[in-house]
Amino acid sequence: MLFASTMANARGCLQEGKRVARRMLNQRRTKVVLALCLLLALWQCFRALMDDFGPVPWAPSLLHTPGVPCPARANSSVWFNERYEAAAGLLLTGAAQELSADVVQWWLTLQGPMNGVQLQAIIRQLFSVLRAPTGDVLDPPRCRTCAVVGNSGRLKGSSHGLLIDAHDWVLRMNRAKVAGFELDVGTRTTHHFMYPESAVNLGPGVHLVLVPFKPLDLQWVTSAFSTGEVTRTYVRVKQFIKADRNKVLILSPAFLKYIHDKWTQHHGRYPSTGFTALLFALHTCQQVSVFGFGADSEGNWHHYWEENHGAGAFRRTRVHDADVEFSIIERLADEGRILFYK
Incomplete structure (x- = not known):
């Protein structure tokens, strides 16, 4: 009886541990997704401001610098x-x-x-x-x-x-x-x-x-x-x-x-x-x-x-x-x- 009770308690603890681990993992995932969504929202606000005000000298870009001539195109084959x-x-x-x-x-x-x-x-x-x-x-x-x-x-x-x-x-x-x-x-x-x-x-x-x-x-x-x-x-x-x-x-x-x-x-x-x-x-x-x-x-x-x-x-x-x-x-x-x- 004591052995059976001990095993049941152990299984219960193991299952509870798995549930806690899953909750922690889901919480971390939720935090990551929320952080990325916030980053996207902030970027969209920035893009909207740039569209309203046009090229701004201090505005950084992932692709090019406003006001600077486009880089020369590749030589045509x-x-x-x-x-x-x-x-x-x-x-x-x-x-x-x-x-x-x-x-x-x-x-x-x-x-x-x-x-x-x-x-x-x-x-x-x-x-x-x-x-x-x-x-x-x-x-x-x-x-x-x-x-x-x-x-x-x-x-x-x-x-x-x-x-x-x-x-x-x-x-x-x-x-x-x-x-x-x-x-x-x-x-x-x-x-x-x-x-x-x-x-x-x-x-x-x-x-x-x-x-x-x-x-x-x-x-x-x-x-x-x-x-x-x-x-x-x-x-x-x-x-x-x-x-x-x-x-x-x-x-x-x-x-x-x-x-x-x-x-x-x-x-x-x-x-x-x-x-x-x-x-x-x-x-x-x-x-x-x-x-x-x-x-x-x-x-x-x-x-x-x-x-x-x-x-x-x-x-x-x-x-x-x-x-x-x-x-x-x-x-x-x-x-x-x-x-x-x-």
Whole structure:
């Protein structure tokens, strides 16, 4: 009896010890998370002050010093010069006949034949609802730093959040999630690239950047800010969208064709949204940092907010050539055109 009682007491003490240890461990974890969240909040307050007051001589930066000329770009290689066109038109502006016949012919076949489309009428209607871009909407006032944040699972556990938020522009895409992943992906967004089937509501001050793969996409964004009459493309889409209508930007189909011709060189049917955002940054920013592209550390292709369901679906569609796009990103990094955080 005495032995049994002693053993029971010992087991009880051991279990109580484990519970105490778990509580202590959870408390430490909670303190670490709270400290990191406080650091993020303080950084956001600092960024907000800087955005209000503009460049301040004493303000430190993780990336560059305000007022100092941008560092010289890397010497262009033959490979880069054969692909990069500084004069490539990025945005749809509503100007008469801004899309050439070969661009229109290519674009109309991306997601099925579009016979009888009155394209100019669609564009006119678009810019009767939304503001046409001004000439200086993309011009950098100083050395602009940009973070292009992909959706790869390799972002999980990366702790890149503060570094991402330190950039002037933060570009995200499709259904990218921030809440719950702030430590790895940051909290700020300045430009969000999407198409109707991947559309999400945006916070104030964020540029909705439409990547149009068909004329119906232009009709959708017009409708989403006005009548709400477009509710389906090849799937059901958002009837209305919450976003700043004065900050909407429409990528030009000519820009998509330029990427397809010059960069991916007809690998895949058309470039992915992420790769398109990266090329947009390459044309508008003096320093480009790239996060969250490619497979995770175990070779899986999936989104950072998923538990690896349907891993590799992005590659299996064959709409985009993920391997070719990834190899171009690595080449750009090797040549010093971008900073690639793996």
